[in-house]
Amino acid sequence: MALQEKLDKFKKQQEKCQSTLTSIAASNKSTIQKSTPVAAALSTNARTPAPAVKFSNDTERLQHINSIRKAPVGAQIKRVIDLLLETRQAFTPEQINESCHVDANANKAVFDSLRNNPKVHHDGKRFSYKSKYDLKDKSQLLYLIRKKPEGIAVIDLKDAYPTVMDDLQALKAAGQIWLLSNFDSQEDIAYPNDPRVPIMVDDDLKQLFRGIELPRDMIDIERDLQKNGMKPATNTAQRRARSEVQGLSSKPKPKKKKHEITKRTKLTNAHLPELFRNLGNNNS
Template identity: 85%
Template sequence: MALQEQLDRFKKQQQKCQSTLTSIAASKAATSKKSTPTVASALANGKTPAPAVKFSNDTERLQHINSIRKGPVGAQMKRVIDLLLETRQAFTPEQINEACYVDMKSNKDVFESLTKNPKVHYDGKRFSYKSKHDLKDKNQLLYLIRKFPEGIAVIDLKDAYPTVMEDLQALKAAGQIWLLSNFDSQEDIAYPNDPRVPIKVDDDIKQLFRGIELPRDMIDIEKDLQKNGMKPATNTAKRRSAAQIQGISSKVKPKKKKNEISKRTKLTNAHLPELFQSLNNS
């Protein structure tokens, strides 16, 4: 009798397990049927279903955006100006927010500062980059440089358009401009080279210029410049006194004499006799 009761209980447990498994399978089938039309419709429209965003990746992105928007006003302005400079396009505040995460609608300080920035142009709707000189190509660049016979700083031209520096080098190579350094500011200056005014220097003037022997000591050179009303770009006396205070030797190194070949010079290049044939016959 006890054995029969155990068998009945066992059969009831099996029936419960079977019904549970059947209900689980039915629920899974219903879920797959609901999701299948969505995927099928996306594929039919030629769209690839968007991949699921991992929670960790989304958290990092939100933290990055939050750090930008809580950053200093100057840092946010730099992000916007860099965007405008690199793209050379006009952006609305909403487009700027999407591109570099600077929300100017929520931050009035950033918005007002950008509207007053000399490098930014705001037409009431969009922001764009504003260079000092509105140039588009090499022809306009050359035309502008010719307006400044006393020279124009390259730093005022370098942000005119993306390829302006390459065009400056091309104009220099073509002999249409000069690029010289300013000793006071150590900046390059662009000068026009007008082909209508050719300058020819006589050979005797060139030889006279090259034949002038400069003093060996830099202090003497600076004194000569001052006597002629020019300001030296260096101050050797001040530099040497500072070096002496710091215990650094400031002795002027004597120039080495150039090795000159004479009759007394021992010729060791025996494998090149033709180079010294004229010297040995003299």
């Protein structure tokens, strides 16, 4: 009985050894297969040398980057603000360097100017563009204009978001706002025109309004408005005073006296003799 147990134990050991030898053989085969392509590649590379690297190919790009970083601080700030305005995304200093080659981390003056610029928002990590009015779409634009019955300058809305100018024209075409030019600066002003409150004006009142003769001088018009408790949108007296200080007098220049044509006048328009045909008769 003891002999049979020893035989069984021996068979189990034989089977275990066979299994171990099989796994070792499989592992060696796989290693040989993986190493063969590597060896082939190494031998191929040994036969075909790699082309030499030409460092001069990148010279132009490096010179361009160097010229940007040596430019005045104002020029570098403009590059960054243009990037922020066009993308409307937030950038870390490293991302700004990658995008427009302005290294804010290495230039403290650039970094401080960016952080304190009124057109740039800095949250401690990233820089982003900051417009005067935080608007996203046409509905927010209309809501803002309706909150400003005194009008809002279009120049303050231009950079609110990329399609703001198209939305202003669309609101004007829909009759929801007015776009009028300022008398002094000739800049457009956006005024609300709420279509929910239509005003009907009689033809007699329109005719009476159009029949009123206004003073020829703008100062007189402003004075009359003030007498009636209204604030003029312009200040002509102040504008004229400023023009005189700058040497731009608003008074019309005296006209030069025209020289009369006489017999002594040298006629140069020989190709138009009919203009001077009766010259002698008129002056005789």
